Each structure stands twice: as C-alpha cells, then as structure tokens.
Amino acid sequence: MKYWVAYKTIVYKEVSRFVRIWPQTILPPAVTMTLYFVIFGNLIGSRIGEMGGFTYMQYIAPGIIMMSVITNSYSNVVSSFYSSKFQKHLEEMLVAPVPNWVILAGYITGGVSRGLMVGAVVTCVALFFTRLHLHSVMITILTVLLTSILFSLGGLINGAFAKSFDDISIVPVFILTPLTYLGGVFYSIDLLPDFWRQLSLFNPVLYMVNAFRYGILGESDIGIITAYIVIITFIIVLVWTAMWVLNKGAGIKN
C-alpha cells in the first residue's frame, strides 16, 4: 500500500511537471507534426501517389504519430531525471524507503503519459489532414504503450549517466532522430535496395513504426510477431539495465 502511495506521488509529480510547462512539452510536437503533415503529406505527398495501397498522407500518419510518441517519452524522462539529479531533488526519493522498482515505474509512467498525450494531440492533428481507421485497436494501443515504455527506459538510463545538459541531447540528436527517420516513417523499406533494406532490419524503430502502422492501416513491412519479439526483448534488456543503474547508484550516487 505504501509503495502504491509512493508510486502515485512520483507519477503525480511527473505529470504535473510536463503539464505545468505545456508550451514546452505538448505544443511544440503538435506544431512540428503539423508541418510534417503539410509539407510531406500534403505538398510532397500529392506528387508521390499511393504507398502500400494508401494515400501517402495516410501512410505516413502512423509513423509521424509514433515519432512524436518516441521523442516525447524519451525526452520527458531524460530531462526530468537529469534535472532531478542536477538540482539534487532526486535525493528526496533516494533517502525515502521507496524501492528502486517503484522509482523506475513512476518515471516510466510519467514518460508514457506524456508520450500518449502528445500522441493523442498529433493524432487529432492528423485527422485534420486525412482519415484514419483502426485496423486493430488492441495492436495499436499495445504497440504505442510498449514503444513508449521502451523509450522512457532509454531516457532514464541516459539521464542517469548524463553529466551535463549536453549529454542529454547527444542521444536524441545523434541516435534517436536518425533511427526514427530511417525507421520507415516516411517510406516502405520495400522501396530500398536490398543492402539498405537488410541494414534497416537492424533498426529497432522500424519494428515499432511498422507494428503501429499495422494496427492502424493493417499494412506492415515486418511480421507483427517479429516486431513484438524485438520490442519486448529491448524492453527486458532496458529494464534490467535501468534497475542495475538504480541499484548500483551508477551516475546517481557517489
């Protein structure tokens, strides 16, 4: 029961943080994704024609929604965890009898909440530009949830090891953004030459984007089971790493 109270407190604190600064957390992705829809979907997309049996706008919409979920889940946890560490108020939790798994669950729930909230906002934006029907509600929700969890975990690990604010932007800029852009958000990997197609299969974001696209459009470059195996494997590895970081106090304690 007391762990449940501690968990609720961390979630409350995390959610109020990003809601309080909504012009920095919720609004920018909505504006950016609107530009994606206008430029890639409307202006360029009309010249590309159909992809996988759908209009280009319909084809890229799930990828763009997923891109915003990935970016926001990650950046919520990395910035919150790092600034708690930097301002030392992470110590409030560390001195309290809160088990590390509760701290982890609290931060992840915070990241997932922002990811889902931004995802919902971007979905509303997408509906201004195109019609989306849900092929499978369960697959859509499960994929977005698991992806959000995965990137929230990544954010926490990055936040724990970061020594400066520069360190928390290195991973999003040099790893996350390239992987997302090359993860089939804007194209089907079937369009790529064989070498690049094979190389793309090493990109975990590809599996998430395609699983989500399957949930919405019923169209995917990757088998849905394979996608879930990849996502869940990554989650297991990251949960183990995050727990090791918290238990050891790596990057957190002296």
Add this chain to the structure above:
Amino acid sequence: MKALEISNLRKIYKNGFEALKGIDLSVNEGDFFALLGPNGAGKSTTIGIISSLVNKTEGTVKVFGVDIDQEIETAKSFIGLVPQEINFSQFETPEQIVVNQGGYYGIERSQAKQRAEKYLKQLGLWDKRHDASRTLSGGMKRRLMIARALIHQPRLLILDEPTAGVDIELRRSMWDFLREINSQGITIILTTHYLEEAESLCRNIAIIDHGEIIQNSSMKSLLAQLHVETFILDLVSPITENPVIEGFTIKQLDSTTLEVDIEKQHSINDLFSRLTDQGIQVISMRNKSNRLEELFLRLLEKE
C-alpha cells in the same frame, strides 16, 4: 537503545581519496549529538552513507538496531535528513514539496497535507505555502527542508549545517524549535560550523578530522578539558604599560584593552583584585572566543 551505531566505516572515492578511515561512532536514543569537523573532514560523507546517498566502501551502519545493508527501507523510514545544500525543486511550492515527500514515505495525500500544515505553521512558512520555492529567502529554504524532513515523523533527525547563512534571530528560533522536537524524543545529529550552536544545543559531541574521529565525549567533559580561557577586558582609563601579574598571561591590545589567559586553577576575582592593586579598573569583560571553538581549534592543531 542506540539510535545510530557506526562501526569501521570507510569510504574511498573513485579518485582514491579516503574520506573516512574506519570510523566508529554511536549515538544514544533521544540524544542531541554534534558531529563537528573542518571542511572536508568527512562529516557530509558520513551523513551521506547513513542516509543512503553515498555508497560506503566498508563497515556497518545500524539505525535503531537495523542494519542498512539488511533492511534499508526500514532504516530509511527512521531517518529524516536536512542536507547541507538546498535540494528541492525550485519550481514547486513549499506545500507540494512537503506533501510529495510524505508520499515517498507512503503517507496518503490527505494525511500528508495535515502534517504539512502543522510543520509549515510551526516553522513560519504557512503564508508562503503556495509560493514557488525559488522565491523564498535562504532562511525560509532551510526551514522548508526541516519541515520536509519531519513529514514522516522520523525517530532520528540529521541536520547538516541547518543554520548556514541564517540570521541570528532566525537561528535562535530554529534552536528553540530543535530543542522542542528533541524534548519530544527525536534524536538529533547536528553538524554545524557555528560552535556556539553546538555548545548551546548538544549534549554529546564527536569531532572528525581527515576521516577519523579525534574526539567523542559528552559536551561537559570536553569543555572540562579547556585548561585556559582567554578573556578580553575593557578598561575604564587608558594605561601606558602592560601590567605584569604572576600566574596570568596578559597582553595589551591597545591603551584600554587587555587580553588575559586565565588558567583553571586561578580565579577571576584574584585577577580583578590584583589589577585594582595596580590602579587598573575594568569596565567590562568578554570571552575572546567561544569555549568550544577554542577547544576545537586546539584539537585540530594537535592533529
């Protein structure tokens, strides 16, 4: 019962610096205990290890008999920590900070709010409860950290320089508050650079230097070790020559001020009568420095 038992505690940082060299320390339940030492002596490292913010290299720490290696959560629930540095979110309000801290200890929000009201009122912060904490003065921030540390009603309160940078009036009111909660049964461990604070509040004392405990006794027996006290005497009229009185070391600071070392076996009355014999009248006198401060410096010099 011992509120705190530390045995052979060592801490070697990654850069090879040995902050603690196997210290032993125990604090009785209900005590008001001073842990003193110069900067970098190992006080904050010791406190960090007790409160799980620093990983120890070796040794054992027990809080009310509970080993932090065996039952860390139980041990943590006994401790309230007021750290040296301000460590709350500057964007949250005092009420949010205290209530959230209660939440981490498993206290339901409604109950935490009641307790927050009690402590924020006692510490004079209730009117500021909805202000962003970054707008609070330094003294208010320190008091907020005390309120936060008390929200789960700890049995052991650790205060790491709680009055640093706080004006004298506020410091005195904080002393009264700490005396009151100590009288209610809360064991307090205090580190401070204001030695008159430690002398005024604490019953027992440990002095740590270079990672070792160099003194651990009751305040009374420690102060009894002071064989010589130095007083400053202000004279009624100026003198031209430094008076010489057997058994006293007298130094003339200026024409109307003398500094006198008085050994324990000599009385002040004796000094006054001998000065009067020489036609010197004293208008006022004061200690050159705090007694504990003098002892502290002597102990560190010895080391």
